[in-house]
Amino acid sequence: MPDPKKNSSISSFKAILKRFGLPVVIFFIPVVIIATVLEVMVGKIPSTYSIVGDYLNKEAADIEVAVFGSSQIKNSVDASLISKNTLNISSSAQHHNTDFELLKGLVDRLPNLKTVVFEVSYGHFEIPHNSKYYWKRPVFLKYYGINTFDRATTPADSLLYMSHPGFFTKQLLGHYVKDSLPQFNRHGFELNNYKGRFKKLNYDLQKILNDPINISRRESKETLAYNAAYFKDMLAFCNNHGLEVVIISPPTFANYNEKRDQNILKRRDSTLQALLAAYPEVRLLISETDPRYMVTDFRNGNHLNPDGAEKFTKQLDSLLNTN
Amino acid sequence: MLFNSLSFGLFLPIAFLVYWAIGRQNIRQQNLVLLLASYIFYGLWDWRFLSLIFASSIVDYYVGILLPKAQTKERKNSILALSVVWNLGVLFLFKYYNFFIAGFSELFALNAEDYVFSSLRIILPVGLSFYTFQTLSYSIDVYRERIKPSTNILNFLCFVSFFPQLVAGPIERARNLLPQFDKERKFDLDLAKDGLRQILWGLFKKVVVADNAAVVVNTIYASPEDHGSLSLLYASVLFFFQIYCDFAGYSDIAIGTARLFGFRLSKNFNIPYLSRSVAEFWQRWHITLTKWFTDYVYGPLAKNSKNYLVRTGALFISMGLIGLWHGANWTFIVFGLFQALTISIERIPVTIKGKVVNINYYLTKMPLGLTVIYSFTLIMTSCIFFRSENLDMAFYIIGRILEGVPSEPFSLEIGWRVLFIPLLILMEYFTRNQDHPFVKIDSKTGRVARWAMYYLFIFFIFRYAGPKEEFIYFQF
Numbered sequence: 001m002p003d004p005k006k007n008s009s010i011s012s013f014k015a016i017l018k019r020f021g022l023p024v025v026i027f028f029i030p031v032v033i034i035a036t037v038l039e040v041m042v043g044k045i046p047s048t049y050s051i052v053g054d055y056l057n058k059e060a061a062d063i064e065v066a067v068f069g070s071s072q073i074k075n076s077v078d079a080s081l082i083s084k085n086t087l088n089i090s091s092s093a094q095h096h097n098t099d100f101e102l103l104k105g106l107v108d109r110l111p112n113l114k115t116v117v118f119e120v121s122y123g124h125f126e127i128p129h130n131s132k133y134y135w136k137r138p139v140f141l142k143y144y145g146i147n148t149f150d151r152a153t154t155p156a157d158s159l160l161y162m163s164h165p166g167f168f169t170k171q172l173l174g175h176y177v178k179d180s181l182p183q184f185n186r187h188g189f190e191l192n193n194y195k196g197r198f199k200k201l202n203y204d205l206q207k208i209l210n211d212p213i214n215i216s217r218r219e220s221k222e223t224l225a226y227n228a229a230y231f232k233d234m235l236a237f238c239n240n241h242g243l244e245v246v247i248i249s250p251p252t253f254a255n256y257n258e259k260r261d262q263n264i265l266k267r268r269d270s271t272l273q274a275l276l277a278a279y280p281e282v283r284l285l286i287s288e289t290d291p292r293y294m295v296t297d298f299r300n301g302n303h304l305n306p307d308g309a310e311k312f313t314k315q316l317d318s319l320l321n322t323n
Numbered sequence: 324m325l326f327n328s329l330s331f332g333l334f335l336p337i338a339f340l341v342y343w344a345i346g347r348q349n350i351r352q353q354n355l356v357l358l359l360a361s362y363i364f365y366g367l368w369d370w371r372f373l374s375l376i377f378a379s380s381i382v383d384y385y386v387g388i389l390l391p392k393a394q395t396k397e398r399k400n401s402i403l404a405l406s407v408v409w410n411l412g413v414l415f416l417f418k419y420y421n422f423f424i425a426g427f428s429e430l431f432a433l434n435a436e437d438y439v440f441s442s443l444r445i446i447l448p449v450g451l452s453f454y455t456f457q458t459l460s461y462s463i464d465v466y467r468e469r470i471k472p473s474t475n476i477l478n479f480l481c482f483v484s485f486f487p488q489l490v491a492g493p494i495e496r497a498r499n500l501l502p503q504f505d506k507e508r509k510f511d512l513d514l515a516k517d518g519l520r521q522i523l524w525g526l527f528k529k530v531v532v533a534d535n536a537a538v539v540v541n542t543i544y545a546s547p548e549d550h551g552s553l554s555l556l557y558a559s560v561l562f563f564f565q566i567y568c569d570f571a572g573y574s575d576i577a578i579g580t581a582r583l584f585g586f587r588l589s590k591n592f593n594i595p596y597l598s599r600s601v602a603e604f605w606q607r608w609h610i611t612l613t614k615w616f617t618d619y620v621y622g623p624l625a626k627n628s629k630n631y632l633v634r635t636g637a638l639f640i641s642m643g644l645i646g647l648w649h650g651a652n653w654t655f656i657v658f659g660l661f662q663a664l665t666i667s668i669e670r671i672p673v674t675i676k677g678k679v680v681n682i683n684y685y686l687t688k689m690p691l692g693l694t695v696i697y698s699f700t701l702i703m704t705s706c707i708f709f710r711s712e713n714l715d716m717a718f719y720i721i722g723r724i725l726e727g728v729p730s731e732p733f734s735l736e737i738g739w740r741v742l743f744i745p746l747l748i749l750m751e752y753f754t755r756n757q758d759h760p761f762v763k764i765d766s767k768t769g770r771v772a773r774w775a776m777y778y779l780f781i782f783f784i785f786r787y788a789g790p791k792e793e794f795i796y797f798q799f
Binding site: 166 | 329330343344367509510512513514515516519545546548549731732774777778781784785786787788789
């Protein structure tokens with residue numbers, strides 16, 4: 001700390017600007033320039049968000065189906081294979097709280113929306129709604145025009161790079177340095193997304209079954225009670241807006257399925273039954289143990305690759321087209 | 324508004340320029356600008372709770388005015404009681420009501436719907452625990468005649484709502500902060516430059532160290548049953564550094580920001596991981612809170628007693644309350660009581676060759692490395708309670724660490740970024756007698772080297788920032 005006895009005080013505002021303000025401004029000029037350049041560069045990287053945002057802006061009037069969920073849904077539903085005009089607005093670690101905020105932001109902008117698809121996978125009701133992904137709020141604001149900040153926004157809220165420098169630096173390096181650009185279709189679905197644990201293990205069943213996996217087995221009845229009540233509110237909202245609801249859970253592989261906590265699974269199923277009793281028109285597509293999915297349809301235990309996504313999306317399309 | 328957000332990056336220079344441009348004419352203008360800035364800062368989070376800060380300020384301001392006028396001891400006590408009831412009442416309502424109702428219902432096996440007092444759906448106003456303690460200490464100090472009451476309501480409103488330390492401390496005493504609002508501030512170039520450096524250091528601690536450590540902790544603590552002993556131990560060690568860097572980083576930014584406006588706030592952390600004992604840890608960790616409880620809880624209970632049992636009883640009550648201050652959860656209470664237990668053991672008096680000593684005495688004689696391992700192990704164990712969602716989880720993690728469950732595969736989770744922790748320790752250790760590692764950089768390096776160092780740390784902050792996390796202490 002500076003010596004309090006030493007007199008370095010300045011009384012004139014001009015002198016403050018000259019002796020302190022100016023050096024600070026000069027110091028920060030390169031920082032601001034670099035941050036601006038990074039922001040522009042990040043904005044030019046094609047991502048699921050930017051492509052889905054473009055699709056939303058162009059097709060809003062004709063969208064009939066909106067799909068919400070986490071990375072499991074992002075990897076499992078290729079909206080281009082659904083015969084109705086569909087928006088897949090899922091993203092990694094996106095839980096029901098974000099789904100609901102997005103739905104509320106979309107519902108008035110999609111005059112032809114008839115069906116919403118929600119995810120209720122194995123652990124969904126006992127995993128707390130996450131708030132740590134709030135760096136996505138600028139992404140949603142910038143690309144979807146949806147305010148999930150719980151407050152009035154400022155132009156600064158749309159800046160992507162500063163919302164999560166670490167994440168977006170990685171994106172920048174991936175795009176501009178390593179040139180590892182994913183290929184997307186116009187619905188934001190990643191077409192070459194085969195990389196994953198299963199490919200790394202050459203789809204060797206023995207190795208896959210012995211490979212450790214990351215799965216939530218934490219039982220939490222408090223979380224279940226909260227999440228189930230929250231989800232019921234979502235169903236009520238859809239009901240009030242005349243929207244049909246489909247609940248899906250995509251296929252998961254044997255190594256994942258056998259490690260699921262049976263209590264969590266039972267409670268999930270009984271909660272779904274209770275919700276169906278309250279809203280009997282809601283339809284289900286639970287494909288977790290569907291034997292038609294082969295090891296080569298997966299990226300890892302709980303994420304499909306594009307081959308698996310094609311199969312699952314066709315199942316979903318078939319359900320959407322039945323009355 | 325978070326200190327590590329772009330909004331604050333825009334707010335701070337505007338507040339700074341307006342403050343020194345308009346407010347340099349006289350104290351009143353300076354304080355008006357500060358008050359406005361502070362209310363905007365807080366109101367951007369939730370404007371509705373501005374009324375609560377304002378009400379708390381008014382109550383304690385008038386308590387301060389009325390106390391010296393009271394003719395009798397009883398009258399004085401009842402005026403002080405008004406402040407105590409108001410401050411603790413607000414704290415109880417927003418922070419502890421649901422906790423106690425749930426505990427009461429459980430104790431008497433009542434269903435929530437049967438019970439006349441149902442739980443409330445209310446959010447905890449940011450910074451409530453900090454500013455209520457600040458206003459409460461003001462009233463108590465006036466009551467004890469340690470300070471004279473403020474007679475300037477503007478200055479008092481500024482004292483309660485001063486934005487750098489409003490939401491997460493340091494918890495300032497009126498005798499340190501209030502007089503600074505009474506005298507004119509002149510811009511101090513060295514103080515301001517030092518403030519910027521401390522902000523940079525605080526941002527590094529928060530954004531690079533704490534937020535990266537959070538990745539490890541969140542991943543492993545999300546499913547402790549999937550991780551072996553080494554992984555759980557690793558996550559627990561990193562959690563200590565996460566809360567330290569999160570909170571001390573916030574304090575650094577707060578102190579640095581205050582310096583830009585000509586204020587000097589109290590030091591809140593002093594390299595706590597170098598403590599030789601748990602007792603010493605509390606002299607280095609959240610210093611302003613420890614001093615608060617020492618002055619207003621431990622001191623009056625122990626009353627300078629030399630009796631070990633009296634002092635231990637006071638210690639347990641104080642540490643239990645410190646735990647409860649952190650949040651309405653048994654995990655925090657056990658966190659506090661665990662530390663009380665270890666401190667009370669360290670203090671057990673033993674007579675050897677006619678001389679009364681305790682473990683603390685021997686700890687000061689032992690090599691630093693050994694004593695640091697001793698105290699760190701105990702502190703880290705208590706932090707497991709702090710981080711766990713409930714007591715069952717905490718005991719499960721401790722048990723699993725002790726069982727020696729293999730961690731296969733062990734993963735650092737954040738790769739070489741974990742090396743930012745040793746970098747932090749080295750920088751803080753070699754500058755341990757200073758407020759922060761950049762303090763004397765002016766006298767040791769030229770501008771080019773200095774700026775290169777600043778740019779390097781800004782690069783770290785941009786390039787290696789962890790996923791943005793709320794400041795942990797905001798929830799308290």
